[in-house]
Amino acid sequence: MKTIYITNQEDIEQREDTVLVLGYFDGLHKGHQALFEAARKIATAQQLKIAVLTFPESPKIPFVRYQEDLLSHLANPDEREEAFAAIGVDFLYLIDFSSRFAHHTGQEFVEQYIKALKAKVIVAGFDYHFGRDKQSAKDLQGYTSAEVIIVPSVEKAGEKISSTRIKQAITKGDVKVAYELLGRPLTTHGLVVHGDARGRTLGYPTANLAPLDRVILPQEGVYVVDVAYQGHIYRGMASIGKNVTFNGNELRLEVHLFDFSGNMYGDKVTIYWLDRLRDMIKFSSLKNLMVQLKQDEAAARRWTLD
Template identity: 50%
Template sequence: MKVRKFKESTVDKAPTILVLGYFDGIHRGHQALFEKARDLADTKNATISVLTFPENPSIVFSKFNENLLKHLTSDKKRLQLFEKNGVDFLYLTDFTSHFAKLTSHDFIENYLKKLNIAAVIVGFDYKFGSDNGTVKALSDYDIYQIPQISDSNEKISSTRIRKAVLSGDVELANQLLGYHYELSGLVVHGEARGRTIGYPTANVESKDYQYMPATGVYVVDIEVAGKCYRGMASIGYNDTFGGQTKTLEVNIFEFHDEIYGETATVYFLKLIRGMVKFDGVEALITQMKNDEKIAREFV
């Protein structure tokens, strides 16, 4: 897959199936658009292109809050998902005040007409341009609008997945994403307490703007130095010890190595329970033994 800033001089000239949208998470609803794109690319002997934005368009329209910078995936994972879904060319354009003022007609003239389009694919609710143009504005193209995909009679959407992650329902998030919700980060030093209670934990600090699942204890898989292990994670303030900062920590099963400075990827599989402020360390250890049993048995 080639990733480019959208410019007339950088667009590929071969016939292409153009998929339009923002695609936070590239969830099962989004994946349906790419399935159609692959079908059409085969029959029309065309490439697949996506024209999208690196950041959330709401930044231009809404009062700022930090969540506007967050995504369901890291930038790296987002690229991997586009590639896995068959995208050949990813064209990025910044969603700015100037961009937001373009009408649907301007967008077609300045962007679509620069590409050699064999077909256009959009989602069921696609609107574009300052005039809120619909697919009718794209009727000069071979245009496909993909119907909404539901799960448990409810639309699959980035908003629904975001809510599931923030409430700790990572199983629902995973089911709607079609893959496991993940966070990557550097393994850093904590209080060096974990080893003294028989449960060393790799403290994972992410530099990506992503949603952190709700505080609690989770069954996870963790990838470190190219290998994947089962583990159990804690997200919280280590209330039992009066901790002040929120950490993501993973006790990794069948693992005995020093990994400070390594990059680890944590895949969230299931919420086990909420965080508890225990009266003493013994009660915490007893609870962690139980968490371990659940995490080891989870399939």
């Protein structure tokens, strides 16, 4: 896959005809995957290349008021780019959602960008909109001679699969639901930093993590996770919370790796969120906490995706 960053339509030098897929595609969930399945079939039948025109950041970001609102992605930029390549994209065009770009009408967008991208076929979701006049996917047909394929909603459990639905599941701690809708686990990349080293005295040493990207984090609680570290995958359990048993007041992300011992400070790890085990609980004694940790470990070790 070739990734091309552009500032306007004049930067586009597309020589081969394309199936052009339009959208933002945060996380490339199963609903998005349906668009690319349709695009691959067309590209194979008509011997076309698959191109995507999208934004490196969410088009909603310029309108957020608070810094914490930026912690909302379902994948970091590198993961998203890898997913585009894996799904069969030949040309990935990235343009910032600036005021200059947002000022285009729907017709101007089609005449300036879609034509430059040599689109013979356009694939878009049923809820796709474009232009400052908020044209719909169906309106594309009035602006171009290219064939327009509109992919309907993909549903699970009677409800549309969407980035919003997935984020709502994550913020409620339903990372298993997010896994099923994304088609992959939610991931968090973190840097191991120094903590209180209290877990070591309990027999469950934890790595305290500073998240390295703006991917959304689950609700406070204890989770079963897989952890990628130095080329290996370890099963483990992670907690997000304030260590209320020890009267903590800082929100912390900690992870314990099963069957691992060693110093991880300063190293990077990737957490794959699999399922929620329980809420954060304030225990009346260390004995009760240790009993619960052993139960958590047993549940995490035997966990499988049904």
